[in-house]
Every structure is written in structure tokens, then in C-alpha cells.
Amino acid sequence: MLLQTVVLFLAITLSSSYDTGFNYSSFHGANLNLTGVSEVIPSGALQLTNNSQPVIGHAFYPNLLQFKNSSKGNAFSFSTAFVFAITRPIVSPGSGFAFVISPSTQFEGANSTQYLGLFNLTGNGDPENQVFAVEFDTTQNIDVGDIDGNHVGIDLNSVRSNVSASAAYYLTEDHKITKHNLSLKSEDPIQVWIEYDGTEKLLNITLSPIRIPGRTGPPLISSRVDLSPILQKYMYVGFSASTGIVASYQYILGWSFMINGRAQNLDSSDLPWYPRSKSIKGLSMVSKIGISLSSIILAIAAISVILYLVWKRTDGEIAEDWELANGPHRFSYKEIFMATKGFHEEELIGFGGFGKVYKGVMRDSGLQVAVKQVAHESEERVREFVAEISSIGKLQHRNLVRLIGWCKQKTKLIIIYEYMPHGSLDKYLFHEDGPPLSWKQRHKILKGVASALLYLHEQWEQVVIHRDVKASNVLLDAEMNARLGDFGLARLYEHGSNSQTTRVVGTIGYLAPEMSLTGKATTETDVFAYGAVLLEVASGRRPISPQRLQKQVILVDWVWECFKNGKLLDVADPRLEGCFEIEEMTMVLWLGLWCSHPVPDARPSMRQVYQYLNRDVPFPEISATKLAAPGMENFHYLAPHASSHTELSICSAGTEILLSGGR
Ligand SMILES: *[C@@H]1O[C@H](CO)[C@@H](O)[C@H](O)[C@H]1NC(C)=O
Ligand SMILES: *[C@@H]1O[C@H](CO)[C@@H](O)[C@H](O)[C@H]1NC(C)=O
Ligand SMILES: *[C@@H]1O[C@H](CO)[C@@H](O)[C@H](O)[C@H]1NC(C)=O
Ligand SMILES: *[C@@H]1O[C@H](CO)[C@@H](O)[C@H](O)[C@H]1NC(C)=O
Ligand SMILES: *[C@@H]1O[C@H](CO)[C@@H](O)[C@H](O)[C@H]1NC(C)=O
Ligand SMILES: *[C@@H]1O[C@H](CO)[C@@H](O)[C@H](O)[C@H]1NC(C)=O
Ligand SMILES: *[C@@H]1O[C@H](CO)[C@@H](O)[C@H](O)[C@H]1NC(C)=O
Ligand SMILES: *[C@@H]1O[C@H](CO)[C@@H](O)[C@H](O)[C@H]1NC(C)=O
Ligand SMILES: *[C@@H]1O[C@H](CO)[C@@H](O)[C@H](O)[C@H]1NC(C)=O
Numbered sequence: 001m002l003l004q005t006v007v008l009f010l011a012i013t014l015s016s017s018y019d020t021g022f023n024y025s026s027f028h029g030a031n032l033n034l035t036g037v038s039e040v041i042p043s044g045a046l047q048l049t050n051n052s053q054p055v056i057g058h059a060f061y062p063n064l065l066q067f068k069n070s071s072k073g074n075a076f077s078f079s080t081a082f083v084f085a086i087t088r089p090i091v092s093p094g095s096g097f098a099f100v101i102s103p104s105t106q107f108e109g110a111n112s113t114q115y116l117g118l119f120n121l122t123g124n125g126d127p128e129n130q131v132f133a134v135e136f137d138t139t140q141n142i143d144v145g146d147i148d149g150n151h152v153g154i155d156l157n158s159v160r161s162n163v164s165a166s167a168a169y170y171l172t173e174d175h176k177i178t179k180h181n182l183s184l185k186s187e188d189p190i191q192v193w194i195e196y197d198g199t200e201k202l203l204n205i206t207l208s209p210i211r212i213p214g215r216t217g218p219p220l221i222s223s224r225v226d227l228s229p230i231l232q233k234y235m236y237v238g239f240s241a242s243t244g245i246v247a248s249y250q251y252i253l254g255w256s257f258m259i260n261g262r263a264q265n266l267d268s269s270d271l272p273w274y275p276r277s278k279s280i281k282g283l284s285m286v287s288k289i290g291i292s293l294s295s296i297i298l299a300i301a302a303i304s305v306i307l308y309l310v311w312k313r314t315d316g317e318i319a320e321d322w323e324l325a326n327g328p329h330r331f332s333y334k335e336i337f338m339a340t341k342g343f344h345e346e347e348l349i350g351f352g353g354f355g356k357v358y359k360g361v362m363r364d365s366g367l368q369v370a371v372k373q374v375a376h377e378s379e380e381r382v383r384e385f386v387a388e389i390s391s392i393g394k395l396q397h398r399n400l401v402r403l404i405g406w407c408k409q410k411t412k413l414i415i416i417y418e419y420m421p422h423g424s425l426d427k428y429l430f431h432e433d434g435p436p437l438s439w440k441q442r443h444k445i446l447k448g449v450a451s452a453l454l455y456l457h458e459q460w461e462q463v464v465i466h467r468d469v470k471a472s473n474v475l476l477d478a479e480m481n482a483r484l485g486d487f488g489l490a491r492l493y494e495h496g497s498n499s500q501t502t503r504v505v506g507t508i509g510y511l512a513p514e515m516s517l518t519g520k521a522t523t524e525t526d527v528f529a530y531g532a533v534l535l536e537v538a539s540g541r542r543p544i545s546p547q548r549l550q551k552q553v554i555l556v557d558w559v560w561e562c563f564k565n566g567k568l569l570d571v572a573d574p575r576l577e578g579c580f581e582i583e584e585m586t587m588v589l590w591l592g593l594w595c596s597h598p599v600p601d602a603r604p605s606m607r608q609v610y611q612y613l614n615r616d617v618p619f620p621e622i623s624a625t626k627l628a629a630p631g632m633e634n635f636h637y638l639a640p641h642a643s644s645h646t647e648l649s650i651c652s653a654g655t656e657i658l659l660s661g662g663r
Pocket of ligand 5 (some may be wrong): 111112113114120121
């Protein structure tokens with residue numbers, strides 16, 4: 001089959017000057033309205049984005065299509081079929097792409113880091129948008145209610161999907177229907193059918209891996225939705241994609257569209273080639289292309305690309321099978337060596353518990369990174385980590401430091417993170433030089449860390465136990481937002497399963513008492529460590545400070561002591577000079593004590609902590625039996641809301657008067 005242009009417009013209604021459909025089995029020479037980074041590569045595949053970051057790519061059919069008889073009328077039925085592939089993700093892929101029907105091909109002010117290249121924070125959800133989209137989303141953005149990092153959703157004027165489902169397809173065999181998961185970013189081509197019935201007002205979305213020909217079962221999504229309010233009389237159809245700080249190549253290989261009819265099925269043997277990172281599959285794709293001259297040239301080019309990729313991937317280091325799975329980018333030692341100027345002392349930015357941390361700048365992208373060396377781990381642990389890294393790399397939350405990639409040299413593991421310009425929280429809390437953090441900043445940081453832990457414990461597909469929550473692992477981004485970092489020790493568990501660890505890890509002062517007995521890390525041990533962080537941030541003291549007076553050495557004991565004596569606020573950081581909201585300070589200290597409860601089951605969950613800090617739920621009236629542990633005397637304590645309700649905070653410096661609850 002020749003790889004030449006097959007572009008045919010089909011005008012069914014001769015009286016109308018508007019097209020009603022088209023078929024592309026290659027985009028070679030196609031008249032598309034391309035903006036951003038999108039381009040048609042020489043093979044004829046439409047490349048929406050490359051893996052630069054952050055970028056937007058749009059590709060629209062250049063002519064308007066008629067979707068209604070009149071502006072007030074009912075939308076016509078339509079259907080579209082296309083094949084896409086997402087390849088070579090770095091870390092986890094960007095935000096994915098969408099099939100779009102919109103009144104314009106221009107998206108002014110669209111944000112390239114989110115919103116699929118369609119909207120921005122303020123424009124998302126605006127009914128004026130008149131945009132219908134079906135998203136193929138490869139990241140989970142909990143801010144817009146994404147269900148997971150691999151889903152399909154119906155978007156009406158907003159990337160907050162009206163209906164969504166994890167990517168999957170149905171197979172009918174012997175009258176039995178079975179469901180099979182699909183990975184959008186598997187690098188394999190996936191065929192999609194989107195069909196709208198304007199009379200029934202029913203929208204069907206069907207996916208299928210291209211190796212299974214034709215439609216094999218019911219749609220993944222079959223949802224009643226009336227597109228008449230969204231679609232105007234004349235609209236453009238096309239694709240939109242964006243990449244965030246992490247990125248991937250996104251391709252459309254073929255596309256057909258039809259108003260008031262069924263879009264033509266795409267012939268899978270006829271689709272253009274596209275580069276993949278999995279070399280072996282890439283080769284079999286090439287062999288399918290055939291023997292025309294152009295394909296021979298293409299094959300040679302492809303083979304050199306593949307050889308280059310293989311060379312680049314291994315770069316003298318032997319790639320093992322288990323390393324070839326999808327996941328965060330594996331960098332070569334050479335790349336990392338260059339990025340850190342040969343692990344130069346001047347680039348040293350810290351000493352983690354397990355090794356040195358360097359600042360680096362990636363040659364290709366100019367991205368600033370933090371490079372952590374985890375020295376002399378056992379071979380087995382390195383394998384384990386690499387197996388987990390692809391999962392850990394998928395974690396995405398605004399209060400987590402992003403994992404960019406990794407590199408391995410024998411038993412030396414190197415982990416590459418996003419660079420955080422303001423360094424770690426402990427530096428701000430305990431170093432005398434430089435201005436102290438204000439109470440407002442501290443409170444925001446605590447809420448950020450709580451939000452990150454809540455995500456790890458409850459909101460991700462697996463339970464992630466961080467195991468090393470402490471002030472020096474809380475990093476601060478350019479806006480002084482907290483970003484929990486260092487997953488070097490994190491472990492993944494199935495929800496509802498029992499975690500098993502044999503080795504006690506963590507940091508003294510943050511280690512829950514049961515850890516030394518059972519050696520088992522749990523969500524409760526993370527909560528305990530977070531409790532220590534709460535107390536540190538409020539008091540400006542380390543959990544253990546040997547140089548202090550006997551009764552002040554162990555921070556939690558001292559806070560407990562002050563609490564019992566009704567002098568809780570005595571522990572507030574003197575560097576705050578009294579500038580804080582009493583109610584918030586009390587709540588933070590009180591929560592800190594509660595999280596530090598010696599009995600794991602008595603500690604609050606991260607969800608509770610998060611809700612209290614955000615005042616989503618009223619503070620409970622506490623007779624502090626909650627806080628009283630065996631061996632500690634019972635103590636009665638009134639929660640802040642029940643206390644005399646102080647309206648003004650004391651601010652001895654006189655610079656700031658804060659209204660409690662008000663602002
Ligand atoms: C794309 O469409 C916009 C209007 O929507 C137009 O200004 C621009 O010239 C078009 N570009 C191409 C290449 O057709
Ligand atoms: C991505 O495309 C843009 C614009 O065409 C280009 O400047 C950039 O170098 C490309 N990046 C990669 C990694 O190919
Ligand atoms: C549009 O107008 C045509 C011709 O008048 C009619 O057959 C068709 O049913 C109308 N479609 C809708 C959705 O109103
Ligand atoms: C957000 O998008 C709207 C259009 O939807 C645009 O007018 C506005 O300028 C954009 N805002 C920013 C901050 O880019
Ligand atoms: C895009 O959105 C992100 C997160 O919402 C924000 O930090 C960034 O400033 C926005 N960029 C633009 C150009 O509006
Ligand atoms: C979906 O859209 C319909 C209107 O088209 C609306 O009534 C419904 O509440 C939406 N559902 C969600 C979950 O947004
Ligand atoms: C399929 O995906 C869903 C949602 O992500 C998940 O709950 C389920 O365990 C997966 N099933 C298999 C067999 O992988
Ligand atoms: C959508 O799917 C449902 C359920 O399989 C089916 O009954 C209906 O005919 C489909 N509609 C279209 C327009 O494909
Ligand atoms: C394009 O697709 C339509 C159906 O949507 C079909 O009738 C037509 O024959 C196709 N054209 C070509 C050249 O394949």
C-alpha cells in the first residue's frame with residue numbers, strides 16, 4: 001500500500017457549501033489548520049505534541065461543518081473514528097489530548113500546563129466556551145476531579161468531565177462480554193469511535209486496541225447528553241493536546257468524520273508509521289509497511305531512529321528486561337554527570353538521609369533538577385525501587401515534588417527530582433539567619449503537606465506510605481508552597497491490604513513508638529511523623545533538641561506538659577513574636593499532640609487532619625481522653641472553638657493584626 005496522500009472530502013448535500021465529512025488515512029499534505037507545535041511528520045502521522053514542555057498543539061479540519069439547521073435547533077447526529085498513539089513519555093505523560101468540537105480554532109490564553117490546551121484556570125467551565133471535547137487523559141488532576149491517570153471523559157465547556165471512565169474495551173466472545181483494561185500511553189495504536197445520536201441525545205465512546213479489528217463489544221461510555229446547547233450552527237472539529245512539566249509525543253494516525261452518518265472505518269493496515277521507544281515493536285511495524293520505494297527509505301530512516309534510540313537508551317549500560325517497562329525516564333549516567341558538572345562540589349545542595357543531593361541542569365531541555373544519589377543499596381533493593389518507580393512516577397499532586405527520572409549504576413541509584421528553589425522547610429525553621437516564616441506561610445505549608453499525605457494515603461490508586469515525613473523532606477517551591485519530597489523510601493500497598501516491612505527506616509524523632517516494636521510502616525506511622533512536623537512548625541524547635549533543659553529535650557513531651565498546665569501557647573515559636581492567630585496556633589498544636597498519640601488507632605486519619613486544618617468540619621469538642629494515652633494522666637481540654645473565642649490575635653510587634661476566622 002502506498003503511503004501517499006489520501007484526502008477526500010465528501011459533500012453529501014450538494015446544495016450546501018459546507019462539508020459533511022472527510023476521511024484521512026494519512027495526513028500527508030493534508031490541508032489542516034495546525035497551531036502550536038503540532039505538525040505532520042514525513043510518514044504522514046499527525047504529531048500533536050512532542051515531548052518538549054510545556055507546549056500546546058492544535059490540529060483542526062480547516063472548514064466549518066454544519067451541526068444544526070438553525071442556531072436554536074437540535075444538534076445533528078455525527079460520528080468520528082480515529083486512531084491515536086502516545087509514545088515516549090518522560091516521567092508520566094502530559095495532560096493528554098482531546099477530540100474537540102469548537103466555534104474557533106484559536107484558544108486565546110489556553111494554559112499549556114493543564115486543561116488540555118483548551119482553557120485556563122478562569123476560562124475552564126465558562127458556558128460561553130461552547131466547546132465539546134472527549135478527553136484522553138493520561139494524568140490525574142484531582143483539582144478537576146479526574147478519576148485516575150488513564151481515563152476517557154466527556155467534557156462540556158470544562159475539563160471537569162461530565163462523565164468519565166478508566167480506559168478499557170469490551171470483548172464479546174461466545175455471547176459473553178468481558179472487560180479489558182487499556183493503557184492510553186502504551187505506545188500501541190488505539191482506535192476510537194465517538195458517535196452522537198441527535199434524536200436520542202445519546203453519546204457513545206468506544207475504544208479498542210488496533211490489533212483487534214473492528215468493534216468487538218458495547219461502548220465504554222454510553223451516556224445521555226444533549227449537545228444542542230453547546231454546539232452552534234457551524235463548528236470546527238479537531239484535536240487539542242498539551243504537555244505539562246512532563247511530556248510525551250501524541251500522534252493521530254488516521255481520522256474520519258461524518259455528519260448524520262457513520263464515519264468510515266479506518267483500515268489498520270493502511271496507517272502511517274510513528275516512532276516508538278519500544279524498539280522491537282517498532283521494527284515489526286516497519287516490516288508491515290511494504291516494499292514501495294518511499295517505505296524503504298522510511299524503513300531505513302526508522303531503523304536508524306530505532307538504533308539511535310536503543311543506543312541512547314542503553315548508552316553503554318546494559319538495559320535489563322524489567323527496566324523496559326513504561327515509567328519515569330531512565331537517564332544515562334553520562335547525562336546526569338553532565339547535568340551536575342560531574343557531581344561538582346559547588347552543585348551540592350544537601351545531604352539526604354541516604355546520600356548527597358546535587359543541583360543539575362538537563363542539557364536537552366534546560367530543566368533544573370535535583371539529583372539525589374542513593375549510595376550502596378543492595379542489588380535487590382535497587383531492583384525493587386526501579387519496579388516501583390514507574391508507579392511512584394505517576395503520582396501527581398500540587399504538594400508533591402515530582403519525580404523526573406532515575407539512573408542506575410551497579411548498586412548506585414540516582415533519582416532525579418524537580419528542583420525546588422527555596423530548599424527545605426527545616427532551613428527556614430531552625431536557621432537563625434534570614435527572616436522567619438510568617439504564621440500565614442507556616443499554616444499554608446502545613447495544609448499543603450496534609451493535602452499531599454491525604455493524596456498518598458487515600459486518593460491514589462494504591463496506598464502510598466511515605467515513611468520519611470519530616471521538615472527536611474518538605475521542600476518549598478517558588479511560591480513557598482509546600483512540596484513533600486523524597487520517595488526514596490516510599491512503599492506502595494493495595495488499599496485494604498496489610499503493609500509488611502521488616503526494616504525500620506525513618507528518622508529519630510519522627511518514628512512512631514510502634515515502629516520499633518513491629519518495624520511496620522503504616523499510614524498511622526506517617527500521621528505520627530506529620531504530628532512532629534506540626535509541632536516543629538508551630539514551635540520552631542526540632543523534635544529532639546539534646547542541648548535544651550531536661551524537660552524540653554523531647555518536643556512532644558514538652559508540648560504535652562505545657563498543654564496539661566494550660567500554657568499551650570508558651571511553646572509558640574518566639575521568632576513569630578506573637579504574630580499568629582491564637583485559634584489556628586492552638587489547633588495546630590492540639591492536632592500535633594493528637595497525631596503524636598502513642599496508640600496508633602487513637603491518631604486521626606490524614607483526612608481528619610486535613611479537614612480540621614481547612615476548617616471544613618468544626619473542631620470537635622474534646623474531653624481529651626482522645627489525647628490521654630496509657631500512662632498519661634487524663635486531662636480535660638476545651639477545643640479552640642469552645643474556648644472564649646478570641647477575635648484578635650496578639651501581635652506584639654504591632655505590624656499585623658489578624659482577624660480570626662474572618663479573612
Ligand atoms: C487557522 O484558522 C484561523 C481562524 O480560525 C485562521 O486565522 C488561520 O489563518 C488558519 N490557518 C490555516 C493554516 O489555515
Ligand atoms: C518540539 O517542537 C518545537 C516547535 O516545533 C521545537 O522548538 C522543539 O525543539 C521540539 N522539541 C523536541 C524535543 O523535538
Ligand atoms: C434539519 O432540516 C432537515 C430539512 O428540513 C430535516 O429533514 C431535519 O430533520 C432537520 N434536522 C434537525 C436535527 O432538526
Ligand atoms: C484565560 O482565557 C481567557 C479566554 O478564555 C482569556 O481571555 C484570558 O486572558 C486568559 N487568562 C490568562 C491569565 O491567560
Ligand atoms: C497555568 O496553570 C498553572 C497551574 O494552574 C499556573 O501555575 C501557571 O501560571 C499557568 N500559566 C499560564 C501561562 O497562565
Ligand atoms: C452532566 O451534564 C448534564 C447536562 O448536560 C447535567 O445535568 C449533569 O449534572 C452533568 N453531570 C455532571 C456529573 O457534571
Ligand atoms: C482495570 O482498571 C481498573 C481501574 O483503574 C482497576 O480497578 C482494575 O483493577 C484493573 N483491572 C485489571 C485486571 O488490571
Ligand atoms: C450506543 O450504544 C448503545 C448501547 O450499546 C446502543 O444501543 C446504541 O445504538 C449506540 N448508539 C450509537 C449512536 O451508536
Ligand atoms: C469516506 O467515508 C465515507 C463514509 O463516511 C464513505 O462513504 C466514502 O466512500 C469514503 N471515501 C473514501 C474515498 O474512502
